[in-house]
Amino acid sequence: MDDKKQPEPVIIESEYLTLDATYQGLSLQEIADYGKKVLPENFDHLREQLLKGEFENRSEGRKVTHCLARSIHNVVTAREGKNRFCEVVQLLRSGRWLGATGKPITDVVNIGVGGSDLGPMMGSFALKEFADDAQLHDLNVHFVSSMDGGQLYAVLPIIDPETTLFIIASKSFTTIDTFANVDTVRAWIEPMLSQEQWLQRHVIGVSASAQKMTDYGIPPAQQFTFDEGVGGRFSMWTAIGLAIALSCGITVFKQMLEGARAMDEHFGSQPLERNIPLLMALYGVYNRWERDINNLAILPYDGRLRYLPNYLQQLDMESNGKNYTYDNKPIDYPTGPIIWGGFGPNGQHAFFQHLHQGTEAFTADFVVVLDRDSKKFNKKVVAKLKQQQRLAVENCLAHRQLLYFGAEAAAQRPDLAYAGGHKSSLLVVEKLTPKSFGGLIATYEHKVYAQGLIFKVNSFDQPGVEKGKVNAVDLGRTSLLVGTSNVKIVDCSTRYSLEKLHKLMCGEV
Numbered sequence: 001m002d003d004k005k006q007p008e009p010v011i012i013e014s015e016y017l018t019l020d021a022t023y024q025g026l027s028l029q030e031i032a033d034y035g036k037k038v039l040p041e042n043f044d045h046l047r048e049q050l051l052k053g054e055f056e057n058r059s060e061g062r063k064v065t066h067c068l069a070r071s072i073h074n075v076v077t078a079r080e081g082k083n084r085f086c087e088v089v090q091l092l093r094s095g096r097w098l099g100a101t102g103k104p105i106t107d108v109v110n111i112g113v114g115g116s117d118l119g120p121m122m123g124s125f126a127l128k129e130f131a132d133d134a135q136l137h138d139l140n141v142h143f144v145s146s147m148d149g150g151q152l153y154a155v156l157p158i159i160d161p162e163t164t165l166f167i168i169a170s171k172s173f174t175t176i177d178t179f180a181n182v183d184t185v186r187a188w189i190e191p192m193l194s195q196e197q198w199l200q201r202h203v204i205g206v207s208a209s210a211q212k213m214t215d216y217g218i219p220p221a222q223q224f225t226f227d228e229g230v231g232g233r234f235s236m237w238t239a240i241g242l243a244i245a246l247s248c249g250i251t252v253f254k255q256m257l258e259g260a261r262a263m264d265e266h267f268g269s270q271p272l273e274r275n276i277p278l279l280m281a282l283y284g285v286y287n288r289w290e291r292d293i294n295n296l297a298i299l300p301y302d303g304r305l306r307y308l309p310n311y312l313q314q315l316d317m318e319s320n321g322k323n324y325t326y327d328n329k330p331i332d333y334p335t336g337p338i339i340w341g342g343f344g345p346n347g348q349h350a351f352f353q354h355l356h357q358g359t360e361a362f363t364a365d366f367v368v369v370l371d372r373d374s375k376k377f378n379k380k381v382v383a384k385l386k387q388q389q390r391l392a393v394e395n396c397l398a399h400r401q402l403l404y405f406g407a408e409a410a411a412q413r414p415d416l417a418y419a420g421g422h423k424s425s426l427l428v429v430e431k432l433t434p435k436s437f438g439g440l441i442a443t444y445e446h447k448v449y450a451q452g453l454i455f456k457v458n459s460f461d462q463p464g465v466e467k468g469k470v471n472a473v474d475l476g477r478t479s480l481l482v483g484t485s486n487v488k489i490v491d492c493s494t495r496y497s498l499e500k501l502h503k504l505m506c507g508e509v
């Protein structure tokens, strides 16, 4: 197979990140020529518009402004115009924020879903070890997103209403999942605190709508807003990232923004042949259109990045999973792929068998971090941890090599034949730092943007999800009617479960 010949190296370095696209099996010249064919003629202008916050999100009638959000100066309360964000982070991290009964806050629960959960959770987890050690007070940060209350079930027993603060994170401040969790919390605090006490000392709201937070009863000094033009899946750079700042400190948060800004600069200034997000976008489109591969596995080989696949799933699939163009014409060609994946080293012991010898086509992004420092352990332990990091990198390289080149089997062992030929990229981060992390996430944002332009979709709306929400409300109304004569359910499968649910709720089963 041609594909398995020694490929030409395609290795592009940037400040925090290297893209090794050698195993995409297309030379730099070939992918650059492809780019010239598929990129819109005015790509340079559109790229500049994005970076300046001037790109038009047509269906929602506003500009796309997440690149402007990458500055701590923008993470302020709209109300007071001063940097209350930093102040609040410092108060909470130093134990000087007291609850209504005078006890310091020890636990913070971020209640949000989608973009109001995935970014803050990923960032807090990835950057925890960089937490500013000078803090006097240890703050535990928890995440609750699921509408079924399953996560609350686990968190409520380990926190105390008197020492817990809740971040209600919701761009729209209407999402039912989030407010279902908040309602349960409001019932839970009752024996210890009044609703008034809770709102005054135990809640921070983050939303694009100050009015909705005020209507909800959140004091202005505990409200953080951000621009409507920042989509939910692009909002971790705004006050939605409060949980990251609380977990790791304001310096870490600022450095993360700085890393993202450096990648904005790279994306905006580098020619196609040296532009990492753009090359990633082009290889992705090539795999989708020319090789007919419908999925991309995200495989981080560093435990700190274990939530990256979940995050990128929303970023990419909600942005480019579209079958209509930005000017509302039906699309008859493939658009964004299915994004899936998981923590690479553990995946080796779980789903990699299918990658090596299954019958489906896929592509993958392997993400490795070469080295790590830790001031938290003695020299001997640090040396061991470095060896572990190296072990993970070597495993990553070995598997991806086998996936690309395959292996011949001896005549008597056909089960050991690996067809190979699987295309992948390798993203190399020398050391995971707040800056390189910010740069990595911004790389994917720009990749998704460039692909959206090629697919001719609006990457910044999500009407399918919104229709799903409306249907869920309708079904909820129908559900209440089950058991009465005027119920209208469209299909037998939905009827079966609703009737069973109704009986359970009425105690008939």
Ligand SMILES: O=P(O)(O)OC[C@H]1O[C@H](O)[C@H](O)[C@@H](O)[C@@H]1O
Residues within 6 Å of the ligand: 113, 114, 115, 116, 169, 170, 171, 172, 173, 174, 175, 178, 232, 233, 318, 462, 465
């Ligand atoms: O932040 P919120 O307004 O609560 O929205 C949370 C999530 O809900 C939705 O269903 C959207 O599809 C997501 O893009 C969004 O991140």
